[in-house]
Amino acid sequence: MWRYEKRLQFPVRIVTPNARLAKAIVSQLGGPDGELSASLRYLNQRYAMPTRENMALLTDIGTEELGHMEIISAIIRQLTRNLTADQLRAQGFDDYYVDHTGGIWPQAASGAAFTAAYFQSKGDPITDLSEDMAAEQKARTTYDNLIRLADDPDVLAPLRFLREREIVHYQRFGEALRAVAESMGGPNYYAINPAFDL
Amino acid sequence: MSAEAMAALRGVMIEGFALDEARLFLDTHPGDAAAQGFYAQAQAAYAAAEEAYAAQYGPLRIDDPAAAGSGWVCAPWPWETEG
Numbered sequence: 629m630w631r632y633e634k635r636l637q638f639p640v641r642i643v644t645p646n647a648r649l650a651k652a653i654v655s656q657l658g659g660p661d662g663e664l665s666a667s668l669r670y671l672n673q674r675y676a677m678p679t680r681e682n683m684a685l686l687t688d689i690g691t692e693e694l695g696h697m698e699i700i701s702a703i704i705r706q707l708t709r710n711l712t713a714d715q716l717r718a719q720g721f722d723d724y725y726v727d728h729t730g731g732i733w734p735q736a737a738s739g740a741a742f743t744a745a746y747f748q749s750k751g752d753p754i755t756d757l758s759e760d761m762a763a764e765q766k767a768r769t770t771y772d773n774l775i776r777l778a779d780d781p782d783v784l785a786p787l788r789f790l791r792e793r794e795i796v797h798y799q800r801f802g803e804a805l806r807a808v809a810e811s812m813g814g815p816n817y818y819a820i821n822p823a824f825d826l
Numbered sequence: 827m828s829a830e831a832m833a834a835l836r837g838v839m840i841e842g843f844a845l846d847e848a849r850l851f852l853d854t855h856p857g858d859a860a861a862q863g864f865y866a867q868a869q870a871a872y873a874a875a876e877e878a879y880a881a882q883y884g885p886l887r888i889d890d891p892a893a894a895g896s897g898w899v900c901a902p903w904p905w906e907t908e909g
Contacts, residue, residue, distance in 0.1 A: 634887070634903065635842075635904055637839065637846065638839065643907075681853055681856060685850065689850065706905065803854040
């Protein structure tokens with residue numbers, strides 16, 4: 629089970645609303661490489677992991693990603709507060725506003741709805757951990773792109789923190805993948821699926 | 827939220843982050859004695875910062891004694907700019 633902690637992992641206090649930037653950042657909530665897909669990817673993959681270490685790692689990173697989803701949502705909420713319909717239109721937010729007003733909804737920057745098709749749970753730890761490493765790099769690139777679009781230090785600080793977390797998670801998943809490969813005891817660790825054939 | 831409360835909450839975040847980061851390292855290095863020692867220190871520092879904050883400014887967890895009052899509902903939520 630999970631219990632809530634009534635705080636963010638990293639502080640978010642944005643003074644100046646900017647709906648145009650919010651519409652880009654929402655991709656890290658509900659986009660193809662966003663925090664929701666990250667959390668669901670790891671929390672669903674963990675059941676097929678063959679080692680105690682990897683069950684723990686996927687549980688704990690999947691949990692941290694839920695906290696990152698909350699940081700992104702807080703950023704979007706604060707960037708879009710107290711704006712008039714005219715201001716929202718001038719900042720290119722009118723299409724999101726029509727569908728969701730000021731609510732938080734997981735979509736990509738392009739407007740595409742969140743879908744479970746953004747991630748895989750293949751039931752093979754070599755395959756799944758390889759996806760996880762790629763997912764962390766894709767999320768890191770997305771943060772790089774957002775950091776180029778943003779010039780508000782209140783927004784840049786949490787984006788930079790989240791970008792660094794992708795790099796740490798990539799490192800941990802690399803260790804996890806290596807441990808699974810070494811546990812297979814031979815050079816051809818593709819010969820079997822340790823989650824299914826053993 | 828007062829400047830003192832914000833500073834105290836930031837202290838909880840700092841200790842909590844040390845705990846999060848050490849946890850992930852220990853997940854892939856569960857036998858690392860130095861990391862185990864760091865983790866135990868981080869647990870104690872986090873618990874102390876969290877309890878001190880909750881006692882003075884409102885609960886962060888439903889098992890904080892302060893959560894029996896109205897603070898869970900009434901104190902700022904994390905997405906509120908005053909939170």
